[in-house]
Amino acid sequence: MGLENKLARALLVGGGFCAVCSSTSAQAxxxxxxxxxxxxxxxxxxxxxxxxxxxxxxxxxxxxxxxxxxxxxxxxxxxxxxxxxxxxxxxxxxxxxxxxxxxxxxxxxxxxxxxxxxxxxxxxxxxxxxxxxxxxxTAGILFYRTDLISEAELPKTWDDLVKISQPLQSEKKVKWGYVGGMSYTNTFFSFWWTLWNNSCDVYAPAYERDNKKLAANGWKPMIYSPCQVQTAEFWWDALNSKKISPPGMTTYSRDEANAIFQAGDAAFTVADTTFLDTFNNSERSSVAGKVGIAPFPVGPMSNGVRTWIxxxxxxxxxxxxxxxxxxxxxxxxxxxxxxxxxxxxxxxxxxxxxxxxxxxxxxxxxxxxxxxxxxxxxxxHVHAAYYFRNWATVHKVYSDTLIRAMKGKREDIAATLKAGSDAIHAGATAND
The missing domain is CATH 3.40.190.10 (Periplasmic binding protein-like II)
Structure with a gap:
């Protein structure tokens, strides 16, 4: 075999070998x-x-x-x-x-x-x-300051939450009793945990997530039912008359609320349990080592504590x-x-x-x-969402309606909630 042929064969074999190497490397x-x-x-x-x-x-x-x-x-x-x-x-x-x-x-x-x-x-x-x-x-839970509230003193009702918060504020131990996300997509940390703990929900029957059963009931909104009006009144009072929460909380995401709690400026918050370590991390939180977890306080119409999971x-x-x-x-x-x-x-x-x-x-x-x-x-338990295509739109309508109620007069709450009812009903029936 001539030199040229040997070189050509060597290149061919070498090239083939390199191709195999490349293929093996890519596969690995x-x-x-x-x-x-x-x-x-x-x-x-x-x-x-x-x-x-x-x-x-x-x-x-x-x-x-x-x-x-x-x-x-x-x-x-x-x-x-x-x-x-x-x-x-x-x-x-x-x-x-x-x-x-x-x-x-x-x-x-x-x-x-x-x-x-x-x-x-x-x-x-x-x-x-x-x-x-x-x-x-993922699930929400009530976080509280263990240096300010003993386990025996934990609030069991919404009224308890107010009665514990106000003295702590008046004594300058905290700026706020309760802080939590309230803006759209942060509804869980204010409106919804209280809604579910007042025997209430977005659609009737409460806590049902089977679309067939909800449709059989006509996708009936609960937004202007007595349990929802009562829940909205609690938050209006918290923001405007009892003043246990910041007046600007309607714009807060979970991030703003968490930051206030971590700064030591609030006695209570609701957040996902996944923030337990963050709240107790001395590099991120001024209340590290002073944070405990507790069940949700319940509303006047509640038939027991209910968590979202x-x-x-x-x-x-x-x-x-x-x-x-x-x-x-x-x-x-x-x-x-x-x-x-x-x-x-x-x-x-x-x-x-x-x-x-x-x-x-x-x-x-x-x-x-x-x-x-x-x-x-x-x-x-309750699922935190409904499972139909327009749910995100309904969530936005609900959030906007509740926030509008917070910014209006207390006596107008029921009418404001009722005004959002048709859109919430239409959001679900659009899937039919």
């Missing part, structure tokens, strides 16, 4: 992108995914988006069929059923069903298969190539099967582990967990 390093918001529990759970990505030979790219643009961005991505932006997405029960048709069924992910009964229903596709795995359980989850777009779907499922399964990392997530944030098998370990070893579990999971 699967790249996945996870899309989420900068929330403590999501950051903590992404850290678990990163840990397992290294072990599984996956390059995990992180895309953090603000809450306000997250849903429009993800909705546009899913509905357009794009598959080059996010392989794993944060999914919320508020929009879980709207997005389900665009998401991969995840029944084959190990431990996917290890959640509280009913908590994956908001993510079910038409065939009943879940399109999300849990990253944590929902799952925040991870989902996988249906249009992904099969190799990326497989890799993403394997990563989520590893997270769900890692009890030590889930306990660390709980320790770092106050977010309950996604796998309820881990809860039994915490029950044995963690007094804070036992307290939280008793408060959240022993009372009756």
């Amino acid at each position: 390093e699967t790249a996945l992108s996870v899309c989420y918001i900068n929330h403590p529990v999501q950051v903590a759970n992404v850290a678990i995914l990163e840990k397992w990505a290294v072990k599984q030979g996956v390059k995990l790219n992180k895309t953090v988006t603000s809450y306000t643009v997250y849903l429009p961005k993800i909705t546009q991505m899913l509905t357009s069929g794009a598959n080059d932006q996010c392989d794993i997405i944060w999914n919320n029960d508020d929009w879980g059923q709207d997005l389900a048709q665009y998401l991969e069924p995840l029944e084959d992910v190990p431990n996917v069903r290890k959640v509280e009964v009913g908590q994956l229903e908001p993510f079910h596709a038409a065939d009943g298969k879940t399109t999300a795995v849990s990253m944590t359980t 929902d799952v925040w989850g991870w989902s996988i777009p249906k249009t992904l190539p099969n190799d990326r779907k497989t890799a993403a499922k394997k990563l989520l399964g590893a997270m769900l099967g890692d009890p030590d990392a889930q306990i660390e997530q709980w320790n770092q944030t106050g977010g309950p582990p996604p796998n309820t098998d881990v809860w039994r370990t915490l029950e044995k070893n963690d007094a804070t967990w036992r307290r939280l579990h008793t408060i959240l999971f022993k009372p009756d």
Whole structure:
């Protein structure tokens, strides 16, 4: 064989060998992108995914988006069929059923069903298969200052909340008795926790989330019912006459409310349990070590304490190539099967582990967990959202109506609420 032929053959073999090397390298390093918001529990759970990505030979790219643009961005991505932006997405029960048709069924992910009964229903596709795995359980809880209020003195009713708050304010121990988010998308931390704890809801029958049953009842709004009027009057008084809450609270998000509580300027707040560590972190909070958790105070029409409990989850777009779907499922399964990392997530944030098998370990070893579990999971529950396509629009109408009532005269509250009723009814029936 001539020199030229030998060189040509060497180049051919070498080139083929390099092609094999390149192919092997590409196969060895699967790249996945996870899309989420900068929330403590999501950051903590992404850290678990990163840990397992290294072990599984996956390059995990992180895309953090603000809450306000997250849903429009993800909705546009899913509905357009794009598959080059996010392989794993944060999914919320508020929009879980709207997005389900665009998401991969995840029944084959190990431990996917290890959640509280009913908590994956908001993510079910038409065939009943879940399109999300849990990253944590989200639920609101009453936070209070343990240096100002003993456990024996905790408020059991709304009246108690006022009676405890006002002396603390008059004695200059705090500026405000209660602070909580009240603007649209932050309704949970004011209007809704009180609504649900006054035997009330957005539609009748209260606490029902089965669309067929709600439709059979005519999607009847409860916004001008006596329990809702009473709830609105409580908040009007809190802002305007009893003055236990800041007058500008109608504009507050959870961030503004949390900041006031962390600064030591309020005795009580309601927030997701996932902020427990933030409130008790000396680098972030001036009240660190002085924060406790308690059940919700109830209204005059209440038949018992009721908590909201929902799952925040991870989902996988249906249009992904099969190799990326497989890799993403394997990563989520590893997270769900890692009890030590889930306990660390709980320790770092106050977010309950996604796998309820881990809860039994915490029950044995963690007094804070036992307290939280008793408060959240022993009372009756409610889902924080309804599950029809126009729910976000209805939520906005509800929020705008309640805030308008807060800014008007007290005697006009009932009429203001009634004026929002038709839009709330139409928002649900538009799905029919």
